Amino acid sequence: MADLKPIVEMKGVKKSFPGVQALSGVDFRLFEGEIHAIMGQNGAGKSTLIKILTGVYKADGGSIVYCGSQCRFRTPLEAQKKGISTVYQEVNLCPNLSVAENIFIGREPRRFGMIDWNKINSESEKLLKRLNVSIDVTKLLSSYSVAIQQMVAIARVLCISSRVLILDEPTSSLDEQEVNELFEVLNKLKSEGMAILFVTHFLDQVYRITDRITVFRNGTFVGEYLTKDLPRVELIFKMVGKDISAMSAMPQKCLENVSDNKAADSLLEIKGMKKQGSMNEFSLDVQKGEVLGFAGLLGSGRTETARLIFGIDKPDQGECLVKNELKNISSPSDAIELGLAFCPEDRKTEGIIDELSVRENIILALQGSLGIMKYLPRKKQDKIADEYIKALGIKTADAECEVRTLSGGNQQKVLLARWLATKPSLLILDEPTRGIDVGAKFEIQEFVMSHCKEGMSIIFISSELEEVIRVSSRVAVFRDRQKISELSGNDLKEEKIMHTIAGGQ
């Protein structure tokens, strides 16, 4: 491969944002017919590099050579026209248009000057078939799951005759089966000679599919390696930049808090709750200082359960006891008043208020519980914001930065800060580590442990079984909108949970 000329070659690329040097002179090469991963922690500069390559941002310095000639894309459209297509981390499609319209928007095939709908629909079906998805393409995009939407986003770029395909966290919302299907497609494209840039936080996937890895750390270039020559431990070492033995001192589960006297320490108890079309009847309980894990595939009812508990959706029936007292939770504000907190799965649409500052995002829930008239004095707000920025290591120039300028992992930390500021007794975390890097993942897991040691209860929802097992003392397993089992003690093993999910008890 060494004698091949790279299709993309970036040298000494620099980019700074107000108060932050996002990239300080990084190099990057991409070859045809290979899958290349960029690895690095949150804020390492992965997204920034991609955005420079695709024309979203302008680089402050450095050179980009594409197909042998010096170039600089001014707009994403220009990059796309020259054959660089991108699927971004968060699905950027129009939920109110049909699937087919989304795939062909902006380049509708025409017949006699009119849009050729038959062709759009049949072509869309064909494209999705290639991804092993067969759905009604005339239905609205919003009627499908996030996973399908992701596939549509990929189908959209696949049909442009592209030479470079960039996938930014394409698998973070896909389940195992869907990931396999995606990888099949990627391998096919690779054999057709496409250069694929793949950004992910899943190490397994990096080793399964990529040929080459480039590592960034804090906006600097660490190195470029062939995947087969770079052991995992070393990769993590290079990403984190500190000794791995410090990292492997895993946070310990806190089982000591879980007492035998269930009734006395019960924090939340749900009895026979159900909502038609969303979740079948279920019961569960959370004790004080306990981490209860939710395991199950995407759409198995984990998030639906959390939404019912937090009063976002109204259950058709069921009782809810908080500290052994019957309570009625009919809205998030009721839930917050009872000491509950909920970090939703989709942080872009349900979590952050992107145009508000970090400070405003952090105090929002606390202020919400205080009401309109008891406005926190500005000094107090600054103090709270600074305190959590420090405690959680949020990377931001200052508390007044708009939260949308932060990287995904840091936005997640801002959300955590928002809920911690309300001093909750039960914190529900829905996929808190999705789309964030190993280092931040550990930080968030560690954070979960340390807070439950202080007596906070946590419901931890994650698609990564290994993670659920590590932090939880008990795991509720979900399948097909039903809570099918609860595992604890020696049963807390990946295999056992997978079998339970699969149905082979």
Next chain:
Amino acid sequence: MAGYNLRNIMGKISKGFSSASRSGLLWPLIFLGLILLVNAVINPGFFDIEIKDGRLSGSLIDIMNRSSYIILLAIGMTFVVATAGIDISVGAVVAISAAISAYLIGGTLVVENGVQQYVSFMPMPVAIIAALLIATALGMWNGLLISRMGLQPIIATLILMVAGRGIAQLITSGQIITIYYKPFFFIGGGYLFGIPFSIYIVAAVLAVVMFLKKRTALGLFIQSVGINKTATRFAGINSSNIILWVYAFSGFCAGIVGLLVCSNNKSADGNNAGYNMELDAILAVVLGGTSLAGGKFYIMGSVIGGLIIQSLTTTIFSIKEIKPEANLVVKAVIVFVVCLIQSESFRKKVAGVIFLREKKSL
């Protein structure tokens, strides 16, 4: 010494400049200044303020007085727009409020022994409170349709916009009610300490609103709802109630304007009171820098926006070369230019073109 002073002054100016630019008021202020300057050139006595019969009079006072309608509506509209909504019913609510107050005060001229008696059908405070309450209730109706029924703001308020004129005409039985009750005229046409009373009303509403924005969490919540309604609800804030009250407040502001219009015209005309005022109010909000997409909002910007529109109208009328039939077109062209220059992406594009030319000529 003089040099030092100059530098000091320049420093202060640039400091004020940057703080204005940060608060989003820079461009609106520049336009207002420009329009006033044009006036001063055309009419050298434009900035003069004199005292006539114990009242301040002059073009500036006149503009402030006349812009009170737009400013009041724009203040209410700003909150609505900040929640990513719009209220096109305010003109109709102005007509209803005017009709109610006129109806309750009554349109009878009572003359005894050649002296006019001031007789009202209902006591004046009752008429005022009733008009304001009903206007607020109408705003709440909009808010309910939008926050509880999930109607699009433009559709929900369109219903009241259309129905409202009808309601106003029903109240006045299709007639123009003329009022003869003099105390009521004070609200829209009176003077207090030499300054038009309507300016005090604007100042009072503005003071309350600025207090709410700065000293309570209302501003934060409204912005938050406007940027991301779902996430705001998930953070435990009742988004629906905020939307409801924002429209109620817009109705309340329209109610005040209804009183001013009725009092100033000494009559209530269901057909024409507040006609097209909603459009001027929305324009004032946009000129003030608040985006129709919701989120960050600028109350003072809207106030300045209202002043811009009114001084523009005054200016066009005072330039004799512009034929009256061309007034609206000239106004539209100027507004168009102002909006273009305020758009950051347009400014960048223009700067880019100029920059490119320079490069080529080198």
